[in-house]
Amino acid sequence: MLTTVAQAVVNGLLIGGIYALVSIGVTLIFGVVKIVNFAQGEFVMIGMYISFYLATNFGIDPLVSLVISMPVLFVVGVLLQHFLIRRVLGLGDMPQIFLTFALSLLLVNLALLLFTANYRTVQTPYSEAAIQLGTLYIPIAKLIAFAVAMALSGLLWAFLHATDIGKAMRAAAQNRDVAMLMGINPDRVFCVAVGVALALAGAAGSLLMPFYPAYPLVGQVFVLMAFVAVVLGTLGNIIGALIASLMMGVAESLGIQFVGADSGLIVVFAMLLLTLAVRPSGLFGGRNR
Amino acid sequence: MYGLVHRGGFWVGMAAAVAIVLPLLVSSGFAIDIFIRILLFAFIGVAWNLMGGYAKQLSLGHAAYFGLGAYTSTILLIRYGVSPWIGMLAGGVVAMLASLPIGALCFRLRGPYFAIATIATAQVLMLLFLKFRDFAWGAEGTTMPNLGDAPLMMQFEGKTPYYYVALALLAIGLIITHRIERSWMGYYLVAVGEDEDAAEAIGVDATRIKRNIYLISAFLTALAGTFYVQYIYFIDPNTAFSFNVSVEAALVSIVGGIGTLWGPVVGTVMLESTSALLQSWLGGGHGGVQLTVYSLILIAVIVWRPSGLIGILTDAYYRVGRAGAVRAKEVPLDG
Numbered sequence: 001m002l003t004t005v006a007q008a009v010v011n012g013l014l015i016g017g018i019y020a021l022v023s024i025g026v027t028l029i030f031g032v033v034k035i036v037n038f039a040q041g042e043f044v045m046i047g048m049y050i051s052f053y054l055a056t057n058f059g060i061d062p063l064v065s066l067v068i069s070m071p072v073l074f075v076v077g078v079l080l081q082h083f084l085i086r087r088v089l090g091l092g093d094m095p096q097i098f099l100t101f102a103l104s105l106l107l108v109n110l111a112l113l114l115f116t117a118n119y120r121t122v123q124t125p126y127s128e129a130a131i132q133l134g135t136l137y138i139p140i141a142k143l144i145a146f147a148v149a150m151a152l153s154g155l156l157w158a159f160l161h162a163t164d165i166g167k168a169m170r171a172a173a174q175n176r177d178v179a180m181l182m183g184i185n186p187d188r189v190f191c192v193a194v195g196v197a198l199a200l201a202g203a204a205g206s207l208l209m210p211f212y213p214a215y216p217l218v219g220q221v222f223v224l225m226a227f228v229a230v231v232l233g234t235l236g237n238i239i240g241a242l243i244a245s246l247m248m249g250v251a252e253s254l255g256i257q258f259v260g261a262d263s264g265l266i267v268v269f270a271m272l273l274l275t276l277a278v279r280p281s282g283l284f285g286g287r288n289r
Numbered sequence: 290m291y292g293l294v295h296r297g298g299f300w301v302g303m304a305a306a307v308a309i310v311l312p313l314l315v316s317s318g319f320a321i322d323i324f325i326r327i328l329l330f331a332f333i334g335v336a337w338n339l340m341g342g343y344a345k346q347l348s349l350g351h352a353a354y355f356g357l358g359a360y361t362s363t364i365l366l367i368r369y370g371v372s373p374w375i376g377m378l379a380g381g382v383v384a385m386l387a388s389l390p391i392g393a394l395c396f397r398l399r400g401p402y403f404a405i406a407t408i409a410t411a412q413v414l415m416l417l418f419l420k421f422r423d424f425a426w427g428a429e430g431t432t433m434p435n436l437g438d439a440p441l442m443m444q445f446e447g448k449t450p451y452y453y454v455a456l457a458l459l460a461i462g463l464i465i466t467h468r469i470e471r472s473w474m475g476y477y478l479v480a481v482g483e484d485e486d487a488a489e490a491i492g493v494d495a496t497r498i499k500r501n502i503y504l505i506s507a508f509l510t511a512l513a514g515t516f517y518v519q520y521i522y523f524i525d526p527n528t529a530f531s532f533n534v535s536v537e538a539a540l541v542s543i544v545g546g547i548g549t550l551w552g553p554v555v556g557t558v559m560l561e562s563t564s565a566l567l568q569s570w571l572g573g574g575h576g577g578v579q580l581t582v583y584s585l586i587l588i589a590v591i592v593w594r595p596s597g598l599i600g601i602l603t604d605a606y607y608r609v610g611r612a613g614a615v616r617a618k619e620v621p622l623d624g
Contacts, residue, residue: 036401087592093400095591097347098543101404102591105536106584112577216577227405235402266416269409276406277394 003135008257009250010136016249017146020153021204023226023233023241025197028156031173031236032193035085038100040226041219042107043073043198047205048214049115055122055209062122062209063144069202077198078191085194086187104219111216119213127210145207152203153242156196160238169193173236224265225252228272308456312449321448325520327561328455329513330537334545334553335462336509337538340502342548343475345482346396350407351510351538353391353414354384356529358511359518360418360425366442367434373443377515384511385504392503396496399485408535415530430525433518443519451520458516459554462509466550469505478502482548510538533580540583544590546599555598560586 022040029037050069051062060068084103088095129140160166165188171179172189180186204222205214212218226241229248233240248268255267312321333351340346361383362376371379395406419428438446445451469475477498480488489495518524537560545556563586564579571578594600 036405038401084588084592091595093345093347094543094547095595097401097404098539098587099591101349102584102587105580106588109577109579109581109584113581224409231402231405266413269413269416272409273394273406273413276397276402 004257005254007136008253010138011142012250012253013246014139014142014146014249015253016246017149018204018208019222019225019229019249020242020245021149021200021207022222023229023245024153024156024238025200026223026226027230027233027236027238027241028193028197028200030230031238032169033081033085033089033190035089035096035100036227037194037197038097038223039104039107039219040197040201041221041223042104042111043076043201043219044205044208044222045111045214045216045219046076046107047073047202048209048212048218049111049120049205050202051206051209052120052122052214055124061124062206063148065209066148066203066206069206070199073202074195074199077195080198081191081194082187086190104223108216108219115214115216117216119215121213122209124210139211141210145211148207149204152200153238156200157238159196165189165192225249225268228268228275231272232275305460312452318448321452323561323565325448325452325455327557328452328459329517329520330541330561331554331557332455332459332462333510333513333534333538334541334557335459335466336506336513338542338548338553339466339469339478339509340499340506341539342542342552343469343478343482344499344502345548346499346503347400347404347539348395348407348506349404349535349539350391350409350411351506352530352532352534353387353407353411354507354510355514355517355531355534356411356414356418356526357384357387358514359524359529360514361511362515363431363433363518363524364425367431372441373515373519374441377443377512380511380515381508384507388503388507389500392500396499396503408532411530411532411535415526418526418530426525428526430523430528433522433524435522443516451516454516458512463550463554465505465509469502470550474498474501479548540587544586544597546597547595549597549599552597552599555602559598 022044025043026037026040029035029040047069050072051060051065054060054065054068055062080103084099088099124141126140126144131138131140131143160170168179168184168189169192171182171184172186172193176186179189208214225245225248229244230241232247233242233244248271251267251271252265259267311324315321315324333355337348337351341348358377358380361380362371362373365371365376365379366373391407391410395403395410398406418425421427433444436442436444438444440450443454469478477488477493480491480493481495481498485495514529518529521528541556541560542553543556544560545554546552560583563582567578567582590597
């Protein structure tokens with residue numbers, strides 16, 4: 001019994017690392033640009049397909065293709081902010097919600113047209129390997145994904161606190177108008193924020209590829225988790241999103257273990273609705289909505 | 290102004306006349322099927338628009354009420370032999386009851402997080418119905434019993450009667466919207482939609498007004514659910530609580546013109562006929578084409594013309610009208 005619980009917790013933490021990359025992206029965009037990116041999961045999907053094609057056509061290991069998927073998605077993010085999101089800022093809820101929502105629909109259905117609904121997997125030497133730790137069983141691919149995800153989160157934290165553009169981003173997140181008065185160019189800061197967020201989603205995609213199939217709807221799983229984690233962790237709070245993502249991973253894993261294989265999502269949604277009912281401002285902050 | 294209203298009435302009369310005689314002129318089952326889809330989704334759009342358009346509560350979970358309507362009437366029909374006409378109203382009541390706790394929860398949030406919470410409620414209901422194997426047939430779903438030509442049980446021979454039922458539903462939805470638009474409630478809704486805090490400050494009970502419009506919107510959406518499963522003779526959780534229903538309800542309203550009486554109708558005609566054309570052009574089996582095109586249209590509308598097709602049409606109408614007025618003035622000068 002105890003072993004089962006421990007194993008479920010470990011599995012949950014490992015996948016929680018991936019959820020963290022996605023939810024940090026969502027919360028970063030929300031914090032800086034004040035937009036909820038409904039399409040964040042679809043960029044994970046794009047990251048997965050990039051790694052899949054690099055692996056099948058050029059034999060590049062998915063973990064190595066991280067260095068390609070991240071910059072590619074960074075550029076996509078900058079273009080997305082510059083050409084689309086910028087146009088709807090300040091236009092009210094409807095355009096802001098439905099722009100990224102439409103983008104999500106578009107990317108899913110384009111993927112369906114281009115790649116079909118088939119599941120694509122990449123076999124790596126370490127895909128099936130695992131470490132036996134006492135009675136615990138730790139799959140290597142997931143462990144690497146978790147470690148890289150945590151490292152990237154740490155790097156982001158350092159970026160936000162130690163570099164000028166990072167500090168400018170935090171300033172713009174706190175108060176856009178005052179930041180502008182201090183000589184910060186909001187357009188540039190917003191482009192970098194969306195770029196970084198999408199690069200994290202791309203990284204999540206590449207890290208998933210050794211042990212998770214790519215298919216057009218794959219992003220929805222991750223974006224739902226990310227939304228719940230972002231609400232739980234207080235909107236715009238990066239550390240909150242990280243901790244909440246790990247919690248979500250564990251909650252989902254325990255749900256699957258003890259309620260039934262198809263109950264993971266019910267547990268997650270129940271947590272979301274419960275959070276909204278009890279503490280709409282999230283676990284880590286007093287800021288409203 | 291009088292002329293505009295008068296001419297508006299004329300066009301509504303024309304549209305109604307065309308809609309009534311249309312099935313007599315068209316015999317192709319494929320075409321009637323498309324017309325029924327247009328009427329049904331326009332009706333769902335109208336129901337969504339009451340809340341999403343006027344009060345700007347952008348729900349992405351209206352499939353919850355569509356599904357509850359569908360399941361209520363089906364369970365009543367198959368388990369208790371109750372006519373779907375009664376089941377339809379019962380489904381509407383169930384949806385209204387469900388909208389109270391869902392609204393109490395989701396209305397705590399604004400904007401995007403309201404939308405996400407409504408997605409979650411619809412998904413939870415779908416997952417629950419997938420689990421209810423004994424009570425509601427689980428994932429396999431069930432077919433409707435075939436009772437032949439039984440108008441009292443909402444089963445007809447041929448598609449034309451279904452067309453008129455859908456048309457009646459749409460007419461009811463439009464009349465209700467028209468009534469609300471002209472009432473105090475309509476003004477309150479628009480005030481809440483524009484700025485909830487400001488509306489509360491001048492004494493509008495925003496919580497109550499949102500709850501009331503959610504009740505009406507849920508009721509109407511549930512009627513559509515019953516009609517749909519009676520029309521396709523089949524129900525399962527993925528059909529009844531399909532995320533696509535939630536999406537299309539919002540989509541047709543936004544593309545047509547959010548917060549306008551005719552917006553959802555114009556939007557549905559445009560989107561569904563585009564989809565039908567694509568289907569006959571490309572043939573079936575191209576999963577994704579329809580929604581790819583829909584989402585491109587949606588992005589274009591949002592980026593260039595957030596007031597939707599109705600906005601474009603109104604502008605064109607006024608431009609033509611003004612050009613006419615200018616010309617009329619110029620005539621005596623020239624002469």
